[in-house]
Amino acid sequence: MQVNLTSDTATKPTAAMLKAMFAAEVGDDVFRQDPTVNLLEATAAERFGMEAALFCPSGTMTNQLAIKCHTQALDEVLTEEKSHIYQYEGGVYSMLSSVSVNLIRGERGKISPGQIATAIKPRYDWLPISRLLVLENTCNKGGGSIYTIDEARTLVQEARSSKLTVHLDGARLFNALVETKESPAEWGGLFDTISICLSKGLGAPIGSLLLGPQELIDRARRYRKVIGGGMRQAGYLAAAGLYALDHHIDRLAEDNARAGRLAEALAPLPFVASVEKTETNICIFHLAGDLMAADFLETLAGHGIQAVPFGPQMVRFTTHLGVTDEMIDYTLNTLRNAV
Numbered sequence: 453m454q455v456n457l458t459s460d461t462a463t464k465p466t467a468a469m470l471k472a473m474f475a476a477e478v479g480d481d482v483f484r485q486d487p488t489v490n491l492l493e494a495t496a497a498e499r500f501g502m503e504a505a506l507f508c509p510s511g512t513m514t515n516q517l518a519i520k521c522h523t524q525a526l527d528e529v530l531t532e533e534k535s536h537i538y539q540y541e542g543g544v545y546s547m548l549s550s551v552s553v554n555l556i557r558g559e560r561g562k563i564s565p566g567q568i569a570t571a572i573k574p575r576y577d578w579l580p581i582s583r584l585l586v587l588e589n590t591c592n593k594g595g596g597s598i599y600t601i602d603e604a605r606t607l608v609q610e611a612r613s614s615k616l617t618v619h620l621d622g623a624r625l626f627n628a629l630v631e632t633k634e635s636p637a638e639w640g641g642l643f644d645t646i647s648i649c650l651s652k653g654l655g656a657p658i659g660s661l662l663l664g665p666q667e668l669i670d671r672a673r674r675y676r677k678v679i680g681g682g683m684r685q686a687g688y689l690a691a692a693g694l695y696a697l698d699h700h701i702d703r704l705a706e707d708n709a710r711a712g713r714l715a716e717a718l719a720p721l722p723f724v725a726s727v728e729k730t731e732t733n734i735c736i737f738h739l740a741g742d743l744m745a746a747d748f749l750e751t752l753a754g755h756g757i758q759a760v761p762f763g764p765q766m767v768r769f770t771t772h773l774g775v776t777d778e779m780i781d782y783t784l785n786t787l788r789n790a791v
């Protein structure tokens with residue numbers, strides 16, 4: 453059996469999603485003449501109660517366009533040190549927006565309200581200007597940790613009281629919402645901008661959306677074009693996104709539950725030192741003794757199971773649309789008998 457626990461980006465379109473893609477009506481989206489892209493953007497904006505949305509090839513692009521639109525050169529962005537915008541986007545905010553980051557050390561990727569006031573810099577000519585707070589829900593490197601809307605509201609109020617704008621990297625926001633039962637509109641009402649990924653657990657092959665006020669999205673559209681993100685008959689991809697928003701949100705609860713099963717079964721195994729709290733579809737654990745992640749993963753690979761190292765003795769398992777209960781059973785059997 454082959455089990456791919458590397459990432460929820462590993463999902464492939466289902467037959468029904470492919471059918472929706474083949475049937476898409478398309479046009480040239482650079483001229484805003486692709487009806488399916490327009491429908492995806494309008495649908496998402498409406499669900500979040502936000503004015504407008506922009507379809508982009510990746511979550512890196514939606515996050516970075518948000519940073520570009522919220523800041524000016526020599527500003528700084530406040531974010532938790534495990535955040536995707538800092539860890540996994542190549543530091544491109546320095547190139548695209550000429551800004552620096554001010555890192556806050558939180559707990560499993562989450563910061564607490566008191567930390568914001570401490571991090572914000574006073575206004576002196578020799579200091580960067582603290583301009584934007586970026587939160588991440590769920591936090592990938594934090595092990596899929598969830599901010600509740602109440603936690604987020606306190607942080608946003610704290611940031612706004614110091615005139616910061618707020619962006620949410622919601623690449624996996626829906627993995628959180630199926631647990632908390634909160635609505636996208638509650639989150640849309642709180643943040644200036646939100647980015648969501650269609651290509652993670654939602655199962656679309658490509659695509660992310662930036663949501664925000666019309667004026668900001670218009671500027672983001674121009675920046676998207678000049679950095680090469682203007683796509684033509686993108687409706688084929690947007691159709692996958694629309695299908696995902698209609699059919700693949702509720703099922704994220706299954707992915708979360710499967711990651712929870714992995715976490716529970718891993719904890720008592722002799723070669724596992726500890727398992728991080730697993731709230732959604734990401735399970736991070738630490739190996740015991742001198743068992744190295746590289747060797748452990750090689751053993752698993754020999755049994756058809758793929759996952760990624762997250763440190764010398766740290767491993768991440770991620771569940772998604774392509775992982776079934778049978779695959780979890782097989783993985784647990786392999787862990788118990790073959791490691």
Ligand SMILES: *Cc1c(COP(=O)(O)O)cnc(C)c1O
Nearest residue numbers: 510511512513536588592621623
């Ligand atoms: C995957 C991810 C993104 C976007 O990544 P791309 O590969 O550029 O689409 C952004 N934020 C988080 C938290 C992610 O996990």
